[in-house]
Amino acid sequence: MGYKKIFSVALGLTLMVTGVEVSGVFASDPPPEGETGSVAVRLFLTEGAVPANDPNAAVWNTIEPAEFKLAPQVHWPDRIQEVTVKSVKVRGVHNGEDMAILLEYADPSEDAADAAAVEFMVGDKMAHFAHGQEMLQVEGGDVNIWYWKKEHGKATNMTARGFKTLRPQESQNVSATGAWQDGTWRVVFSRPLRTGEDLDVQVTPGEWRNVAFAFWDGEIVDGDVKEKGSQKAISSWWYLRAEPPPDNSIYGYVVLGIVLAAGFEFFLVRKIRRGNES
Amino acid sequence: MKGPLAKTAILLVGMYVFLKFILPLFTAPLPASLIFLYLALTFASAMIFYTMSGGSLDEFMGPVGRFLTGSGQAGVAGTARVLVFVLFPLLVGWQTYTKLAPSDLPPAENRTIHPAPPGEFVGLANPYPRTPENIMMGKGLYAAFCSPCHGANFDGKGPAAVGFNPPPANFSDPGTIAQLQESYLFWRIKKGGVGLPVEAMPWKSAMPRWEVELPDEWIWKIIMGEYDGAGQSPRTWEEEE
Numbered sequence: 001m002g003y004k005k006i007f008s009v010a011l012g013l014t015l016m017v018t019g020v021e022v023s024g025v026f027a028s029d030p031p032p033e034g035e036t037g038s039v040a041v042r043l044f045l046t047e048g049a050v051p052a053n054d055p056n057a058a059v060w061n062t063i064e065p066a067e068f069k070l071a072p073q074v075h076w077p078d079r080i081q082e083v084t085v086k087s088v089k090v091r092g093v094h095n096g097e098d099m100a101i102l103l104e105y106a107d108p109s110e111d112a113a114d115a116a117a118v119e120f121m122v123g124d125k126m127a128h129f130a131h132g133q134e135m136l137q138v139e140g141g142d143v144n145i146w147y148w149k150k151e152h153g154k155a156t157n158m159t160a161r162g163f164k165t166l167r168p169q170e171s172q173n174v175s176a177t178g179a180w181q182d183g184t185w186r187v188v189f190s191r192p193l194r195t196g197e198d199l200d201v202q203v204t205p206g207e208w209r210n211v212a213f214a215f216w217d218g219e220i221v222d223g224d225v226k227e228k229g230s231q232k233a234i235s236s237w238w239y240l241r242a243e244p245p246p247d248n249s250i251y252g253y254v255v256l257g258i259v260l261a262a263g264f265e266f267f268l269v270r271k272i273r274r275g276n277e278s
Numbered sequence: 279m280k281g282p283l284a285k286t287a288i289l290l291v292g293m294y295v296f297l298k299f300i301l302p303l304f305t306a307p308l309p310a311s312l313i314f315l316y317l318a319l320t321f322a323s324a325m326i327f328y329t330m331s332g333g334s335l336d337e338f339m340g341p342v343g344r345f346l347t348g349s350g351q352a353g354v355a356g357t358a359r360v361l362v363f364v365l366f367p368l369l370v371g372w373q374t375y376t377k378l379a380p381s382d383l384p385p386a387e388n389r390t391i392h393p394a395p396p397g398e399f400v401g402l403a404n405p406y407p408r409t410p411e412n413i414m415m416g417k418g419l420y421a422a423f424c425s426p427c428h429g430a431n432f433d434g435k436g437p438a439a440v441g442f443n444p445p446p447a448n449f450s451d452p453g454t455i456a457q458l459q460e461s462y463l464f465w466r467i468k469k470g471g472v473g474l475p476v477e478a479m480p481w482k483s484a485m486p487r488w489e490v491e492l493p494d495e496w497i498w499k500i501i502m503g504e505y506d507g508a509g510q511s512p513r514t515w516e517e518e519e
Contacts, residue, residue: 039384040382040384042382068441069440069441070441071438071439071440071441071442071484072426072438074426074427074438074484074486075471075484075485075486076486076487077491081426081437081438082437082438086440087441121481126476126479126481127481128471128472128480128481129481129482129484130484133472134472135472135473135474135480135481136469136472136473136480137396137473137474137475137476137480138475138476138480138481140481206380208384208385234441235441236441236442236443236444236482236484237443237481237482238443239384239385241384244380247380250375250378250379253374253378254371254374254375254378255371256374257367257370257371257373257374258367258368258370258371259367260370261366261367261369261370261371262367265363265366265367268346269346269347269348272343272346272347273347276343276347276349
């Protein structure tokens with residue numbers, strides 16, 4: 001009688017597990033009404049140098065961009081209710097050491113005060129997208145901001161935790177280059193994936209990071225810069241991940257799984273046959 | 279087809295048809311996960327029932343055992359047996375792969391849209407009377423401060439709304455302010471996105487903390503104008519009809 005107990009339990013478990021898996025594949029409920037558009041930037045793994053200072057490098061055209069809609073900054077004064085930059089296409093590559101992120105967006109005019117920024121959460125604490133401003137019920141963390149302005153011709157690596165705390169970091173390890181053509185800015189930011197600085201975002205291939213974007217149209221209107229300071233186009237928090245190197249150990253586990261399953265079948269059939277003979 | 283195994287199979291199919299197609303004729307459709315749970319319970323019950331005694335276990339397992347050992351099988355049954363024996367390890371291999379393969383999907387987010395308010399904001403009554411003047415003033419303030427995101431039509435589709443994740447609330451939707459008390463709105467407007475608890479992901483909200491810019495009186499009147507404009511009534515506990 002013993003083998004039949006083992007057999008029925010094993011069969012039951014097998015059917016249950018298979019059922020759970022199959023039901024997950026075929027019977028899942030429809031997903032909730034989702035937002036359209038991208039949710040994440042993928043830094044593709046490449047060999048050789050990343051196109052650090054070249055917004056028009058050929059490699060960028062081989063990468064499918066993520067696209068994020070932008071909103072006017074209305075969260076705190078001074079607000080703005082209409083902005084020039086309505087959306088941004090983001091592409092990224094890394095080679096295991098360095099990364100480069102290309103922002104492409106429409107801006108009809110090339111102006112000295114045109115600017116773009118990439119913001120990251122730093123460390124494990126969640127930070128508010130508005131410069132890591134104070135949250136009332138949650139202890140927030142720092143944000144790391146990479147800021148590029150046309151007239152500066154370079155990037156500034158900054159940090160903030162709350163309003164009026166935005167400041168350049170001592171370690172200036174981010175580079176940026178912008179190129180404007182036919183109403184489109186292409187700005188490439190680059191930096192080593194890891195820097196060892198506490199206030200810098202550390203990008204580890206395979207892990208998700210939170211990222212947001214901001215843009216200023218520096219056109220002069222009536223003697224004043226159109227968008228500056230808190231008057232800018234912003235995105236919400238989205239995700240960014242550097243693609244991990246391919247992991248071939250997975251196939252070893254797949255083979256192991258197949259061998260174990262076949263062994264289970266063999267054991268089961270032999271057990272039943274022996275039971276029948278006895 | 280009179281064996282216990284066949285009966286179990288027929289029972290499961292019958293249960294599935296009932297839960298999936300017949301029950302929804304009378305009530306809301308069941309989620310797939312719940313249907314699966316009911317089927318699993320049915321199957322487990324059948325297993326327990328048939329393994330109660332040696333005789334019934336033999337009856338139940340006999341066909342399965344014969345199928346697996348291949349005794350006295352030829353033709354279609356024999357081919358099916360080989361197929362099962364080949365497919366099962368492949369299924370396991372495939373499952374192993376899908377479980378281990380790195381996912382390109384970012385972490386799932388379960389954001390609570392209407393979290394519990396802090397105690398001091400529970401049960402506050404609007405201190406201003408619902409007069410046409412107050413409602414009109416509230417609508418004017420709404421137009422100035424709220425409509426850029428929440429929309430002139432109270433539908434969450436203001437010109438500045440595009441691009442925010444989460445999107446601004448749609449007050450004309452019966453699932454938003456109609457489900458909430460005025461004191462809840464007072465909290466949300468006063469403290470803004472940064473006042474939310476962790477389960478509501480305050481770091482993502484663009485809702486301003488209006489207490490630093492607007493007096494309480496204006497906030498109460500905005501609430502009045504919001505309900506009136508959206509054609510909704512605040513939820514109340516005492517005066518259920």
